[in-house]
Amino acid sequence: MRMEFTFDLEAVEKHGYCIDVARKMIKEQAEEFKLKCVSDNELLAFEGSGLKSDFSGMLGMMRVFAIQSNWVAEIANSWILITSDGWEDVLRQVKEKYARGELYDKSYG
Numbered sequence: 250m251r252m253e254f255t256f257d258l259e260a261v262e263k264h265g266y267c268i269d270v271a272r273k274m275i276k277e278q279a280e281e282f283k284l285k286c287v288s289d290n291e292l293l294a295f296e297g298s299g300l301k302s303d304f305s306g307m308l309g310m311m312r313v314f315a316i317q318s319n320w321v322a323e324i325a326n327s328w329i330l331i332t333s334d335g336w337e338d339v340l341r342q343v344k345e346k347y348a349r350g351e352l353y354d355k356s357y358g
Contacts, residue, residue, distance in 0.1 A: 252279075
């Protein structure tokens with residue numbers, strides 16, 4: 250199980266974020282869910298540790314960055330979840346849900 254992110258540096262600048270701070274915040278959140286960083290360059294990627302809690306950790310990351318705040322979706326070029334069953338385009342799903350009003354970024358309200 251793996252979660253991968255790439256970032257749009259123009260969007261980072263447009264929204265007033267610092268890419269290093271954003272990457273650090275994502276890595277800190279992953280640590281809280283016991284996910285290990287396996288790539289920290291243009292591709293930021295995390296994997297589970299082989300624990301039963303890995304899937305809930307991945308879902309927790311998605312909840313934090315999709316439901317509780319949308320800043321990751323604003324600056325990501327890609328955000329995918331890879332499982333043994335295939336992969337999911339998390340970024341596309343999150344953006345579609347925001348567009349339909351199914352998700353609301355509480356940080357703006």
